Amino acid sequence: MFGIGKFGIAVGALSLASTAAFALPKATDLVEPMGMGYNIGNTMEVPENPTGWGNPLPTAAYIKAIKAAGFNTVRIPCAWYSHSDALAKDIAAYGGTADNSTYKHVGKDASFTTPTIDGAWLAQVKEVVDMIIAEGMYAVLNSHWDEGWLEDRVYDGTANPRSGAGDITNSSATTKARQAAYWKQIATYFKDYDEHLLFAGANEPAVNDPWGASGQWAFDDSRMQILKGYYEAFITSVRSAGGNNDTRTLIVQAPRTEMDNAPMLSTNWPTDPAGAGYMMAEVHYYPYQYSLMTADEDWGKQFYYYTGLSSTTDTEHNMGWNVYSNSIDNNALGTPNQIKKAFGELKTMFCDKGIPVIIGELGAIKRTGQITDAANLKLHLQGRALFYGEVAKNAKANGIVPYVWDTGAENDGNMTIITRQKGTYSILDPDVLNALQKAYGQEGNNQSNLDSLVNENEVPETEAGKGVLVTYATKTSDSSEVGTLRINLSGTKKDLSQYVGIEIRLKGSVETAGGCTGAGEGCGEYGWTSMDLFMMTGGSWAWFDAPVMEQANQELDASAFQKIQVKWDDFRTAPTDLNDANAIGLNLYGTQVTGTITFDYIAGIKADGSTEIIDDFDKKPQLEGTASGKVVALGGTGDIGSNAIRPVRAASSKMLVSVRPGSVTASFSAATAGMASATLMNFMGQVIDQKNFNASKGANSVELQSNYRGAAMLIVKQGSQRYAQKVLLK
Structure with missing residues (x-):
């Protein structure tokens, strides 16, 4: 048999x-x-x-x-x-x-x-x-x-x-x-x-x-x-x-x-x-701090760099960093020492008794959007391969069968090795695959893509006048999606109380299906889009946002840079704890949206009208959701289109999602009254929060709670209506 x-x-x-x-x-x-x-x-x-x-x-x-x-x-x-x-x-x-x-x-x-x-x-x-x-x-x-x-x-x-x-x-x-x-x-x-x-x-x-x-x-x-x-x-x-x-x-x-x-x-x-x-x-x-964690906490940092490939300029994100002792713990979860010990214990506990073990899921996210320094990014990518190899090597040595987790996603934060969403089946992560293959006695000679991933994140230092060229591309036709450009603040720029608002210098174009860029009656039948400036402040990471184009009474120009100013008074809720800002950025919301925007800088506006650069994008910021991009030399980006983006109303049949630290709110329109459900889950299928509620005919909103950070899926269902949207929890 x-x-x-x-x-x-x-x-x-x-x-x-x-x-x-x-x-x-x-x-x-x-x-x-x-x-x-x-x-x-x-x-x-x-x-x-x-x-x-x-x-x-x-x-x-x-x-x-x-x-x-x-x-x-x-x-x-x-x-x-x-x-x-x-x-x-x-x-x-x-x-x-x-x-x-x-x-x-x-x-x-x-x-x-x-x-x-x-x-x-x-x-x-x-x-x-x-x-x-x-x-x-x-x-x-x-x-x-x-x-x-x-x-x-x-x-x-x-x-x-x-x-x-x-x-x-x-x-x-x-x-x-x-x-x-x-x-x-x-x-x-x-x-x-x-x-x-x-x-x-x-x-x-x-x-x-x-x-x-x-x-x-x-x-x-x-x-x-x-x-x-x-x-x-x-x-x-x-x-x-x-x-x-x-x-x-x-x-x-x-x-x-x-x-x-x-x-x-x-x-x-x-x-x-x-x-x-x-x-x-x-x-x-999934050793959490290395595999899944997407934001530093008081109790511990994210681990970007694997044991043996530590960063000398970003030591607090090295594998095993202990925030209390300010030193490396070489036996921390995910280190080679811990893997060897834990897998050996599984062998003794099960395998030696005639009960084989499978590691049904394993993996570590790719952090190309979090690490902007080229040398450190390369260390991170090399370290991921080393981690997968360590797990596979120890599994094989102890009679354990390891299964890598794959979500199919190809954006930042993915664990995918083989592509499948575009109808092609190529190797997305050859370096990780090489490490796995070598652990199992195979050749492991797939062509590395480390250098290309690193090069996407910066331009040569000799080139002056840099910016970030961001491409937006939604994936679904019936749900709102968001592209995020986020700057994690540190040092003196954490104090935004010295400013009265924010100035953004940018140019570009974004269009929606059907050419709908205005606020006319027909827009709801096609796509829609809008842009918000957001910030998170204080120990609770309080969320504040403001419309960008609508407030400034402006629309994008693809041919020339323009300056858009948003004052604190323009925010939907007056920002607090400006002296303790954690992050600031831009969200482009919409359905059926494509286009590109080049950002030159984000600056703080002083009371006297002068400005001070907060980030001039010499290094790639964190890009999430429908946003991807690279650092470019300004003046060399070429023609990025002529259509303009204008804030428009959302179609009543779509779902709008607002993400704040600790919560997610979905707004949608129901054709009839009846029971509905909202589910928030991560991409391993684990439920973060779920709620059943009575939906009214017409406009509805539902809020879910979450202490989880990172990519998740929000699913709202009511009668025959179903909405599913990827969200990035803060």
Whole structure:
């Protein structure tokens, strides 16, 4: 049974199934051929619509590109609840209607315990599984977050597992019954597949528990027993589904998939009717300060530069920097020492007992928008490759299978290695791929792109008169998106109280679909756009903003630079704590927006009318969202267009989003009154906040809370209306 050879790949997808009655290979036999793994992230796990987060459905060409890159196992994060009749049943159970598909299982307890998965969805998942196995690779099919039907409900009684969502009453017996029902159907559907298909019962159970003054909601032994019950429901259902499920390798997760919680799983290992040897354990590896953190805090800094490739000019962002001792901790989370120790402990805890481990997700964001110094940026990029290589090397040495996380995004902050959103499947991150390949004995000779990424961030120092050329390009046709130019302030320029306002020197053009740049009645049918100046001040990072063009009664000129002044009195709310400013910048909002703007400088306006440069863009500022760009020599940017940008009203059918420190507000128009839901989640599928509310016919707004910083997805649903927009949380 072992190996793909028995199928004869040339025969085609129909030969992927096996009907042999013999036991499949044990889990330990799969580790070496599985090699290193890849996640198809932000796709099949998206609730209801797999393309809703910007990625296309996986194609055969994409799967072949993963194989060609040296990976031999693919993890498929997958949704099941939102593709079953549990959705409508849950709505009806607490007073909704079957048409109100936005009112989810989140918020109340329902008694429906025998959901049926949509057959078309099972067939869609099968296509992806078949393409993976057809390339001789292994497929790990899991149950991902999917509205939190299981992962947010690892408790009994009434609690608040998501900050801001309100109290939720849960019956673990109901959740357990649903777990059993889903996996019985999945396992039955795939029962004849051989060992190249593995099942994973959850993703990151309880990761969305809220944070309070004393830290995250405790995960104690009583909750572990509930989670163990969910796992045993998964295992028993699969084993009873017939075919090769009797001995198929199954995977269960440590609470929150945190390595620190792995001992709790080890001492509460679920019972498997198949006996010993047919299961694996799963943890994830995102050392927060290095992998995910996007803003410095009082308790710690972001780690930009990996161990062995430290910066001499930006020491506080070196891996392991301790803000209390002002020194490096070489055993901090993410360092080579810590990786070696932690992976060795996993080996002792599981692998040495015949239970292989997978690192189901791992990665570190790319910080090309945060690091403006060319030498430091190169250190950062080299260090990312070193980090991935360290993880892969230690995983292989300890009999652990690592899976890199991939969101499909190609902008700053991404973890993507292989492109897919543009219909091409090229290597986006060759240096990281080289490090992974070398750890697994492959050549690792992909052409580096380090120098090109670094060169995009600056022009030669000999060139005078620099500015930043920013290109804006929205990706969706029905949602508002934002392009952000942000300057993180430091030194004397943190004190803006010496000024009475801000002056911006810029030129350029931005246009919207249909040529709509005015405020006429037809504008709402096409695109719209507007620009705001913003700042964040004080210890609470209070948010203040002001319209730029509208307030100045000006429009952009593509042929010549112009100066636009915005006074503190022009702000929608009078700024406070100007003597302690954290950041200042410009947001370009809009739908179906394209264009370029060259910024020469941002300056403070003094009481006597003179100005003082705050940032003259000799180095690239932080660019986020729909904005990308590079430093250029002024006068050499060429003709950047002739159309002008004017503030226009938003179409009533669009969603507007306002992001402030600690909160996000969405404004939208509903065609009818009814229940609606708003969900804010990060790009690993973890819910940051969620709210169900009554929407009125016409204009509505909903506010979600967040202490999270970085890229996230905001989803608002009401009746047949659905809005999804990427947001950058502050």
